[in-house]
Amino acid sequence: MKIRYSVKTAFHGLKASKSRSLLTILGIVIGITGIMLIVSIGSGAEKLILTEIGGLGADTIVIRPGQEPTGPSDIAQTLFSDSIKKRDLVALSKKSNVPDLETMAPVVFVSGGASFGGETYSPTIFGWSAEFMGNTLNIYPEQGEYFGDAEISDRASVAVIGAKVKEELFGDVDPLGKYITIKNHKFRVMAVLPKKGQLLFFNVDEVVIIPYTTAQTYITGTDYYQEILAKARSADVVDIAVVDITRTLRELHNISDPSKDDFYVETQQGLATQVQTIIQVLTIFLTSVVAISLVVGGIGVMNIMLVSVSERVKEIGLRKAVGATKSDISKQFLLEAIMLTGAGGAIGIFLGTMLSLLSAVVLAKGLNLNWNFSFPLVGALLGFGVSLLVGVVFGLYPAKKAAEKTAIEALRYE
Amino acid sequence: MALIEVATLEKTFEFDGVATRVLKGITFGIEKGEFVAIMGPSGSGKSTLLHILGLLDDITRGTYFFDGQSVEQMDELAQAAFRNQRMGFVFQAFNLLSRISVMDNVKLPLAYSKVPEKTWNNVAFQSLQAVGLEHRIDYQPTRLSGGERQRAAIARALVNNPEVIFADEPTGNLDSKSGEHVMGILDGLNKKLKHTIILVTHDVNIAKYAHRVIKIKDGQIESDKHH
Incomplete structure (x- = not known):
């Protein structure tokens, strides 16, 4: 049978029961829309995170206490691990130990709120180096000046605040020189x-940065850091610097067995790879979940195709009487199933694209994220391919049933 | 050699494990260009015989040669090709597909033939012209009268220019005037275009169009007479 004629015949077959055909492909439409959305959002999230990781610079190295987390449950042990302290900072600062490091700044996490006058706000508070943060992220004060090494070594009670913190605590009042209170300790605002x-990992607008030495002395009362951020001389020497850092810390901590390391070192490249892996695994997992709806949709298609075969027994008989072979009949019903699921796939791709676009707009405007929409080509190809495959898999049985009917059995059917 | 030759033909159906012999040793031959009516009372086996001759049903025992070729030796593809190219069918219930046009219904056998697709419209139009339905090509079958529907079915049977046309009670669903019109067309196809016509009917007036009448009773030939 000629392919053009087969397609036309299949189209007529489907057109004869438009509402039923549309309802039949709903499962496929939902499944493909879901796949498109997941792939699009997964790809958008990956790009966003990688851009922001990239924003730290390829020359940035992060040293964290504890063993490298292998899952969410390990993150707590990293946060509360106390293995990275001032002695480590001092050792790593020595050019003889790590010649390729340029600058370093430890980070101390501080919990609690900040207040000014009668106003209270819960910002993200870091004991850090404002200068290091500014240089690393290319953020420069809108008002005032960053505190520097002098304030850090003096354990000065000074703070740099984000735009939202300023808005919440000070409103229209100029915050420079004013004192905010964090855990009963007053900090003079040096910069906004x-x-x-x-x-x-944080919202710049909601941050308060104080010297890490001050945070340890007056607020946390601890002598360890949650992480040390370091800059290598260039991206090319990052790997050498990581080797030197690891060797230095192992010597200092008397560790001979690498599996007993009480610290771990991350580079931006490593972090990017991890993020990519996590997002890819999540995307595959979610796509698999959505694929279940495709199976359900496929069963629906098979059901309707079986009904269609029953309804068109006489047509099958007639076609056989005028010369159709088993293979012709089988191909015709299979083509109808494939056209049905293919149409579902095409509608799903269209809806998925529209919803991906909409979610990109909502994420970019509503959540103020640097989210860019890109057409999920992989999702579209995957979705369309899968929808056709569903048509083949779930159309085969009804097609076989149709083909098996003998001409006379079909013509006699009432 | 005759176009159609059957010998000691038997057909047995099984319903719920009970075997029923419908045809019990039928033997005859039909020459090219004959117009044969197969008659008999209801349940005599005349339609079953027509279905077997048209390769729509299998035989249980006996032999069937079509133009010298043993039908039992043919595989499914060969039988389908024979039905498509050498046989045409006209049914009592017309069996037109209601969702497609008259033209598309007539083109149906062409879809399974080797006729080039670009000539289909022309071939189908000629076939519709032969039955006087060229003005109804775009109609859906549901918009046609009973007589017109049967003429469309004849046009479909003719479209591949087959040697034999099998007609199973072709006037059974028609009024007498439409019936005469349809029989006139079949008669013309036999006389002018030399198509072999094999017709099943229980109507004596319809059987009069044939040159030869084979009467079947209880699965056996009761008589075989030429007019």
């Missing part, structure tokens, strides 16, 4: 950051 929104 420009509006930047979400960056990697």
Whole structure:
């Protein structure tokens, strides 16, 4: 049978029961729309995170206490691990130990709120180096100046605040020189950051940065750091610097067995690879979940195709009487199933694209994220391919049933 | 050699494990260009015989040669090709597909033939012209009268220019005027275009169009007479 004629015949067959055909492909439409959305959002999230990781610079190295987490449950042990302290900072600062490091700044996480006058706000508080943060992220104060090494070594009670913190605590009042209170300790506001929104793991607008030495002395009372951020001389020497850092810390901590390391070192490249892996695994997992709806949709298609075969027994008989072979009949019903699921796939791709576009707009405007829409080509190809495959798999049985009918059995059917 | 030759033909159906012999040793031959009516009372086996001759049903025992070729030796593809190219069918219930046009219904056998697709419209139009339905090509079958529907079915049977046309009670669903019109067309196809016509009917007036009448009773030939 000629392919053009077969397609036309299949189209007529489907057109004869438009509502039923549309309802039949709903499962496929939902499944493909889901796949498109997941692939699109997964790819958008990956790009966003990688851009922000990239924003730290390829020359950035992060040293963290504890063993490298292998899952979410390990993150707590990293946060509460106390293996990275000042002695480590001092050792790593020595050019004889790590010649390729340029600068370093430890980070101390501080919990609690900040207040001014009668106003209270819960910002993200870091004991850090404001200068290091500014240089690393290319953020420069909108008002005032960053505190530097002098304030850090003096354990000065000074703070740099984000735009949202300023808005919440000070309103229209100029915050420079005013004192905010964190855990009963007063900090003089030295600088206000420009509006930047979400960056990697924190929102710049909601941050308060105080010297890490001050945070340890007056607020946390601890002598360890949650992480040390370091900059290598260039991206090319990052790997050498990581080797030197690891060797230095192992010597200092008397560790001979690498599996007993009480610290771990991350580079931006390593982090990017991890993020890519996590997002890819998540995308595959979610796509698999959505694929279940495709199976359900496929069963629906098979059901309707079986009904169609029963309804068109006489037609099958007639076609056989005028010369159709088993293979012709089988191909015709299979083509109808494939056209049905293919149409579902095409509608799903269209809806998925529209919803991906809409979610990109909502994420970019609503959540102020640097989210860019890109057409999920992989999702579209995957979705369309899968929808055709569903048509083949679930159309085969009804097609076989149709083909098996003998001409006379079909013509006699009432 | 005759176009159609059957010998000691038997057909047995099984319903719920009970075997029923419908045809019990039928033997005859039909020459090219004959117009044969197969008659008999209801349940005599005349339609079953027609279905077997048209390769729509298998035989249980006996032999059937079509133009010298043993039908039992043919595989499914060969039988389908024979039905497509050498046989045409006209059914009592017309069996037109209601969702497609008259033209597309007539083109149906062409879809399974080797006729080039670009000539289909022309071939189908000529076939519709032969039955006087060229003005109804775009109609859906549901818009046609009973007589017109049967003429469309004849046009479909003719489209591949087959040697034999099998007609199973072709006037059974028609009024007498439409019936005469349809029989006139079949008669013309036999006389002018030399198509072999094999017709099943229980109507004596319809059987009069044939040159030869084979009467079947209880699965056996009761008589075989030429007019």
